Amino acid sequence: MAGGNERSMKALKEVWKRAENSLCADCGKPDPDWASSTLGVFICLSCSGIHRNIPSISKVKSLKMDYWDDAQVQFLAKHGNAVTKAIYEAHIPIYYYQPTYNDCQVLREQWIRAKYERKEFTELGKQLPYSDGVKEGILWKRGRDNGQFLPRKFLLSEREGCLKYFTKQDAKEPKINVKIDVINATFQPEKIGNPNGLQITYLKDNKTRNIFVYHESGKEVVDWFNAIRSVQFHYLKVAFPIASDNEIKNRLTRNFLKEGYMEKTGPKQREAFKKRWFTLDHRRLMYFKDPLVRRRCDRRAAAGSGTE
Incomplete structure (x- = not known):
């Protein structure tokens, strides 16, 4: 038994030290020391906590402290980060924001759920909730004077190239109409005081202005974020027809330094x-x-x- 365990650990270390497995499969953090025995990916401690919340999809174990049997090690050897990424990240839209270990929890969690739970990137041309050029819904917006968050209707339109919000559901005219090319969006959970807090920054009359919003659903707020990036991307493709996709991608939303x-x-x-x-x-x-x-x-x- 002891000899079998030693063989398994030796084989596990051989798979673990492959170059493809040297970074977390989900956030890119160096030296991951956890792995999913059902997905075959090597992940960091932080991402393992997110995987643990979707046990029907992923079962995680420590590479240092837990026992791995021969079948589990063979599964890891057959898969690993490269093979699994080729399946679950096969068709990521170029505008979709892929978070790193420096990003907030909601971005990393929804990235992991999008890949493994919802399988959003496994099929070419799959209709995604942030890819059809229009998004409408309620976001909780912070008031300018009293600081209270109130529900407001937001409308994002690729055809019109703008983001609008309305103070009332049945309002005909928007309170604000912002052109998509002057918008930045960045997650600010600590500043806003909500784990799903999103800061929308834009230019008006050569002045920088902010809108602070959140949604109760982490998926919904991340969908809004990627919908903004999608509309921006397609707008800039028209505005700069000779620019490459990567050049345009670098002009999309950006985190504050x-x-x-x-x-x-x-x-x-x-x-x-x-x-x-x-x-x-x-x-x-x-x-x-x-x-x-x-x-x-x-x-x-x-x-x-x-x-x-």
Whole structure:
């Protein structure tokens, strides 16, 4: 028995050290030390927790602490990350955001569920809930004045190239109509105070403005996020016909590089320092009165006009 266990562990280590299995199959984190005995993928501790929540699809075990029998090791050897990815990631739309280990829980969980539970990427041309160029539904939006989240109807349209929201279900005219090419969307669960919190940033009159929303369903909010990326992608394909798909993909939604408070004074450096929330993305440095303020501070205020 002991000899059989030693053989299994030796064979397991041989499969484990293959180059294809050196990164987590789901988030890319180096040196995964867990694996799914039913899917045949090597995954990190964090992703193993998500797999554990879908036991009908994936059964996970530690590569260091759990016992693996011969049949399970042979299954891992036959599959591994490369073979399994070729099945479950065969037809990922180029605009679909594939999260890394630095991304929030809801993005990583829905990515894993989309792959293995819903099998969204196994068939070419499969109709997906974020791929048909239009999406309509209710998101909980943070109010500008009182900070309360209220249900608002949102409409995303590829044909019109815009995102709208309405204050009432039966409203004919939108409260805001934003062109899709000036939108950024990024998940901000801690800032918004909800695990499914999404920050939509856009430009209007050369000023940066924010909409803070969430949905009770993690799947629904991630579908909204990828629907925005889908509409952006197809809009930019028309606007830049000679650009490659990868070039356009790099112009879609982007995470902020850094955020946090700093003290700032006016351009004359004689004004009093004021605490401001700074946000750095790949294109600009912005500052706001606080993390959840709706619009960027006016440039005139930065010049010391006293309107801030």
